[in-house]
Structures are given as C-alpha cells and as structure tokens.
Amino acid sequence: MxxxxxxxxxxxxxxxxxxGASSGFGAHFAQLLSAAGAEVILAARxxxxxxxxxxxxxxxxxxxxxxxxxxxxxxxxxxxxxEVGACDIxxxxxxxxxxxxxxxxxxxxxxxxxxxNLKGCFLVATEAARRLRDAQRGGSIVNIAxxxxxxxxxxxxxxxxxxxxVVQATKVMALELARYQIRVNALLPGYVVTDLNKxxxxxxxxQKLRQRVPTRQFGEISDLDAPLLLLASDAGxxxxxxxxxxxxxxxxxxx
Numbered sequence: 092m093x094x095x096x097x098x099x100x101x102x103x104x105x106x107x108x109x110x111g112a113s114s115g116f117g118a119h120f121a122q123l124l125s126a127a128g129a130e131v132i133l134a135a136r137x138x139x140x141x142x143x144x145x146x147x148x149x150x151x152x153x154x155x156x157x158x159x160x161x162x163x164x165x166x167x168x169x170x171x172x173x174e175v176g177a178c179d180i181x182x183x184x185x186x187x188x189x190x191x192x193x194x195x196x197x198x199x200x201x202x203x204x205x206x207x208n209l210k211g212c213f214l215v216a217t218e219a220a221r222r223l224r225d226a227q228r229g230g231s232i233v234n235i236a237x238x239x240x241x242x243x244x245x246x247x248x249x250x251x252x253x254x255x256x257v258v259q260a261t262k263v264m265a266l267e268l269a270r271y272q273i274r275v276n277a278l279l280p281g282y283v284v285t286d287l288n289k290x291x292x293x294x295x296x297x298q299k300l301r302q303r304v305p306t307r308q309f310g311e312i313s314d315l316d317a318p319l320l321l322l323a324s325d326a327g328x329x330x331x332x333x334x335x336x337x338x339x340x341x342x343x344x345x346x
Contacts, residue, residue, distance in 0.1 A: 099326035100317065103128030107323070108171075108178040110162055110215055111185030113140035115285065116235060119312050120182050120319060125153035127320055132175050134160035135185070160185075162211030168218050177222040180323045183212045183234040183257075188250040201249045208253035212260060216275065220268050229272030233322045234261045236277045238338045254279075258334050265332030274331040276322040281338025283310040305340040314339070 107124045111117035113135035125131045125148045133141040133155055141157040148155040158174055161167040162185045172178075186208045189200040216232050223230045239247065240254035261277040268275055282300065284292055291297050292309055301307055318337050321327045336342050 096326075100320040100324050101128050102180060102320070102324050105129045105179040105323075106132065106175075106177075107180035107182065108132040108134055108175065108219070109182040109184060110134045110160060110211070112144065113137045116280070116312070116315070117182070117184040118144055119315075120184060121155070122148060122151075122153075123316055123319065124180065124182070124323065125151070125155060127324070129180060130154040130156070132156045132158055132178060134158050134171060136161050162215050163206040165214055168214045172218050172222050177226040177228065177230075178219060179223075179228070179230045181215065181219040181230070181232045182319070182323070183215050183232065185211055185215075186235065186250075186253075188247055190246050192246055193248045196248055204249035205253050205256075208250065209256040209260070212257050216260075216264055220264070220271065220273050223273055224271045229274070231323050231327070232264065232268075232273065232275045233319065234264075234275065234277040236261070236279045236334065238279050238281045238336055238342050240277075240279060240334075241336070241342060261334060262332045269331055274322075274327070276327070276330055276332065277334040278315065278318055278322065279334055279336040279338065279342075280315060281310050281336065281341040283312055283314070285312065303341070303344050304338075305344055308339045310337065310339050 107129040109117050109121045112121045112133040121131045121133055135141055138157055138159050145155040145157050158171050160171045212234055234257050236257040237254040239251040240258040243251050261275055264275040314337050318335050
C-alpha cells in the first residue's frame with residue numbers, strides 16, 4: 092500500500108514533456124515521471140535514441156511519445172507544441188557545455204551554449220505557458236539549472252553564465268505566470284556521478300574536488316528523484332520561484 096508521501100508525489104493522468112530526453116538526466120527523468128504515472132513526451136534532436144527509450148518505457152507498462160525538438164529554434168519549439176499540445180508538466184532539461192579556458196572560448200562556443208541552455212529554456216517555457224494559458228489549465232515547469240548558476244568553476248564560462256540566467260529566468264517566469272496557475276521552479280544539481288564523468292570524478296582532480304564538498308560525497312542521479320517529483324507534482328503546489336540545490340552540500344562549502 093502506497094504511503095501518503097508516495098501518493099502525493101504521483102503524477103497520474105498528467106502529460107509531461109522532457110527536453111534533452113535522449114540521454115543523461117533527461118532519459119532518467121522521463122523514466123521517473125512515467126513510473127510516477129505520467130504520459131511522457133520525449134523530446135530531443137536525436138530521435139533514434141528517443142525511440143529506444145520509448146520502447147523501454149512502454150515495455151515497463153508506461154505510455155510515451157517521441158517528438159523532434161531543437162530547443163534553440165523558435166520554429167522547432169512551436170512545431171513541437173503544435174504536435175503534442177498543452178503539457179501539464181515541462182522538464183526544461185536540454186543543455187550542453189564546452190570545456191575550455193575563458194580566453195580560449197570562441198563566439199561559436201558562447202552562441203551554442205547560451206542558445207541551448209538559456210534561450211532554449213526561455214523558448215520552451217514560454218511556448219508551454221501559452222498553450223496552458225489558452226487551455227485554461229495550470230501546470231508545472233521545472234527548469235534544470237546547476238549549482239554553477241550560483242557559484243563558479245574554471246573552463247565552463249558560457250555554461251555557468253547560462254545556468255545563472257536560468258536561475259533568474261525561473262524567478263521571472265514564476266512571477267509572471269502565477270496568475271495562470273502555472274508554477275515555475277528550478278532544480279540545481281551538483282556533481283553527479285554518471286558514466287560520462289565517472290573516470291574524471293574518480294581521478295586525482297575529481298578527488299580534490301570531492302574534498303571541497305562538505306559531505307565529501309558526489310551525488311547519485313537518484314538524489315534528484317524526490318526533488319523533481321516534488322516540483323512536478325501537486326505535492327509542490329505551494330512552491331513557485333523556488334530553486335532547489337541537490338548537491339550533497341557543495342554550495343555551502345566555505346570560501
């Protein structure tokens with residue numbers, strides 16, 4: 092029998108759009124929302140990987156659809172919502188980075204990162220909100236930011252700047268969309284061990300980084316499950332404009 096908390100975190104009967112769903116956080120969030128009862132719309136530029144993920148979700152008893160989406164293009168975003176319609180939950184997850192020293196970053200680096208991470212967040216959120224407003228129904232938008240939106244690190248200048256923009260955009264959106272009963276919050280993950288970064292985080296530089304985390308721990312992707320469901324579900328109905336750090340204490344490290 093499900094506990095009251097588990098019931099609160101359910102999203103049964105909701106439609107959830109997840110951008111950047113072809114891998115990483117996006118694929119994980121899509122499976123999480125499906126397991127919590129949502130019909131999931133998987134969106135990314137690489138639809139081949141989306142189809143594979145859709146098959147996994149359906150084999151597990153869920154319901155999923157696939158749509159091609161380049162979040163940095165207004166026409167692509169509009170076409171996506173023309174195809175899928177209003178979504179009760181939007182996970183603004185698509186994001187990229189370029190790792191290079193500040194003085195070696197190029198204009199193309201800046202444009203690609205800012206257009207995907209910040210402009211893409213703006214385009215998807217505002218188009219989603221228009222559809223919800225016109226359908227006269229509320230909803231929840233969750234922007235995936237980063238602890239680098241509040242602190243800095245070397246060699247990822249456009250990424251850190253874009254995520255700081257996402258944090259402020261979340262607050263602006265929350266203010267202006269509240270009248271339509273649309274909640275907007277952000278999730279700020281810390282360093283999470285994945286297949287892509289495991290070698291680095293377990294290496295010498297990663298271990299030095301670990302020592303700067305008060306808990307001396309990097310996160311696991313499952314750390315994000317309950318916080319994401321809180322923001323996406325009615326359990327978080329009193330929250331809008333919140334920016335939740337999930338980082339094993341990294342943001343409160345001493346300077």
